Amino acid sequence: MSIGKLLIDDQPHQVLPALAKTIGLNEAIFLQQLHYLLNYSKNHIEGKSWIFNTYEQWQEIFCYWSISTIRRTIESVKTRGLLIATDKFNKMKMDKTKWYTIDYDRLANLDISTVKNNNPSVQNEQSDCSKWTDVSVQNEQSNNQKNTQKNTTQDIKKTTQKKSTALTLLAQFGITEQLAEDFITHRKAKKAPITKTALERLQKQADLAGLPLAEVAEIMIERGWRGFKASWDWQETPQNRSKKSKFDDNDDSWWRGKTIEVRGV
Structure with missing residues (x-):
């Protein structure tokens, strides 16, 4: 039998039974995967x-x-004090991204009751359960787990590769570091893929506006724009535009080119 059918090359979602028993299965899966990403x-x-x-x-x-x-x-997981989540590191208030990390000190003090194999009552309970377990159910659960792990790892791999490609492409156009991450999130929210053709079009408009493409990216994120054109009103935000009075004392355009007659002097 091929080893490839027995072992998974990609990173599966694993979890310790003792942790899952203490905080819940979903919580343990999330915490373990977050630890891996960190x-x-x-x-x-x-x-x-x-x-x-x-x-x-x-x-x-x-x-x-x-x-x-x-x-x-x-x-x-946050309620249990094991997860720290915040948005205070976001550069813009409109950004709904949250930052996550694990409170490892709190996790180290978590009271976990580990099941020992030498406990007779546990062994008897496991033996009784195994007698009543249907073989077909075991096979179905095993197959479902394998399919889930395969699909999950493939999705993670595709997402990672796609993001890596986007970051590399953005770097070629001078968009790097946190701005590149923010721009990827922004384009995804607008359902606009990051391609070389799209960036070349934006670069052309940026050149017409006399701006580096990185600054154009910041403007698009701030304004919530899907695209950018040099002819658009990008030089000032709507909040900072001054509302001129209809009768501005400094506006003398109303009389220019007209003949004014003064009577009764």
């Missing part, structure tokens, strides 16, 4: 590693969960 995170703030995601981005990782399940799971 080990590879390049975002280090206030002495901690962070991962920033929207609920939709979490669903790309946990494709077998609904948005509501993800929201409930995150809130449950």
Whole structure:
């Protein structure tokens, strides 16, 4: 039998039974996967590693969960004090992305009752359960687990590759670091893919406006624009536009080119 049919090359979603028993299965799965992602995170703030995601981005990782399940799971882990979630690192208030990390000190003090194999009552209970377990059910559960792991790892791999390609492409146009991450999130929300053709069009408009493409990206994110044209009113925000009075004392355009007659002097 081929080893490839028995082992998974990609990173599966694993969880320790003792942790799942203590805080819940979904909570344990989420916490374990977050820990895995934090080990590879390049975002280090206030002495901690962070991962920033929207609920939709979490669903790309946990494709077998609904948005509501993800929201409930995150809130449950936060309530237990094991998860720290904040939006204070976002550059813009309109950004709905949240930053996540684990309170490892709280996790280390978690009271976990580990089941010992040498406990007779536990052994008897396991033996009784195994007698009543239907073989077909076991096979079905095993197949479902394999399919879920396969689909999940494939989705994670595709998402990671897609994001890596976008970051590389943006870097070629001078958009890097946090701005690149924000621009990817913005374009995804607008259902606008990041392609070389799209960036070349934006670069052309940026050149016409006399701006670097990175600044154009910031304007698009701030205004919530899907695209950009040099002819658009991008030089000032609507909040900062001065509302001129209809009878401005400094406006003398009303009399220019007209003959004024003065009587009774």
